[in-house]
Amino acid sequence: MTVNERHGIEARGLVRVFKKGPRAVDGIDLNVAPGEIYGFLGPNGAGKSTTVHMLVTLLPPTEGTARVAGYDVVHEGPKVRAAIGAALQEAALDPLLTGREHLRLQTTMHGLSQDERKRRSKELLERVGLTRAADRKVRTYSGGMKRRLDLALALVHSPSILFLDEPTTGLDIQSRLALWAEVERLAREDGVTVFLTTQYLEEADALADCVGIIDHGRIVAEGSPEELKAEIGRPTVELVPADPNERERAAAILARFGELQSSAEGIAVRLRSGEADLVEIVRALDAEQIKVENLQLHQPTLDDVFLAKTGRSLEGAADEEEPVETGADAALEPA
């Protein structure tokens, strides 16, 4: 068993400070087990991409340590890079080259032999469903096709750890589901450790074994999606009265069943005794003759977790664009 087969990702006190920017990453600890899909969830500007850039050795940490596949990201960069594949934000493809030419370039850069290059390219094109489009220039590809090619390029050297930085941002639902299936297959069948950043709750919920929620450069919650939701625990009932003038009376009734929550359209309450309270709420409203336009029971979501941990909803919590710098920028403008 080699080093990278036994190790996933570990980080301790990872910090990145930009000279002209904020403390983009502010003391992150990570422990991603081998073969696990780790969902790194947070709004734009939370520090996700900066963390990934440090873990893939493109950006040196200002403080802290990280080991990827058992290798130190600062002192053993070449070994880290040999063990990982990465599809970073915005598929970095050459619009003038074909898909096959991209694979030829990537397999050659990774030192595969002539025969291996052809075999691996063919295999990966089939795997991501781009065989028929392989000889078309990338500028004719759809967003989903570009992302699939990006994924194929990250896999040419059969990495044990895969970094995917917002791989489905901007994709239609069909392309998103296809990519999810491939990521899941990589982890479940090939044992690849996947570190996936996302701003989509449903993506983290559907794919991740473990989710880390990041906000303002810090991990504010971590655990399996189920654990995190269970931590929040109780479902919420949201009610919109038919007559807006009945709002206060309706709120008074709901307050009997738990703590009132902010709600954009109506009144919401986190139920004290769980979903069994729903029947009692309906009865109480009926007894007070309050007509209801809409009544919904919400099970806890990761957004609720985010809300509970940060006081804000993940939707619309985006900060300013995250200042991702390359190594060169970092070197030219030290913190």
Add this chain to the structure above:
Amino acid sequence: MNQRFADQVYVLARRSVVRTARQPANVIFPLVFPLLLLAVNAGGLKAATQLPGFPTSSFVAFALAIPFIQGALFATMNAGTDLARDIQTGFLNRLSLTPMRGVALLAGQLGGIVTMGLIQALVYLSVGLAVGVRLASGFGGALVLLAFAVLISIGFGALGAFAALRTGSGEAVQSLFPAFFVFLFLSSMNLPRNLIEIDWFRTVATVNPVSYLIECIRSLIIVGWDGEALALGFGVALVITILSLALASISLRTRLARS
């Protein structure tokens, strides 16, 4: 040089050539514009050949050196802009995550520029021969001229790569182009230095390294084997090449500041 390194250089150079070939404007403009300028100059400045001491009776032969320099500049700007775009789009990051050696990137990039520079030089030379220019230095001189074209392509190419790697901006690379053209116009491109009557212009042309690049090519076309012109031309080209390669290498190391 091991096989893996050679393969890396080859695929990167191939990409550079393929990219250029797939952007017709990047092929046609560097070929056509210098030849158009040659045609205009040859027509408009033909009377200059009547000046006492003018080294040839054919202004086309005199001016044929200019397209070689202009072509190299165009190719360099295009290649530098492409490299800057690679930085902006993250393509360089993708390459950085492979076991690529930085020098392979530079060599590949320059390999593409040299290929384009060589094709351009062959076209300019062919056009010159087709309109009646005869190389005073013969077939051997043509080979030396092509070798010189390769050398200046590397020199200017490395300068373009340096600008791209230092700034990461295609606009910044393109902004160098007018500066390069100022050097070209303030050289001996249109008149031999000894016939320039305005003192400051003659002084500027004398200290301008581009004059010696032009005079090296010109000597092969209209003089024959002029050791001094060749030594000065190759010397200046070598200094430009070594300096720009050094600057590009330093910038590349900074740009690829992976751990």
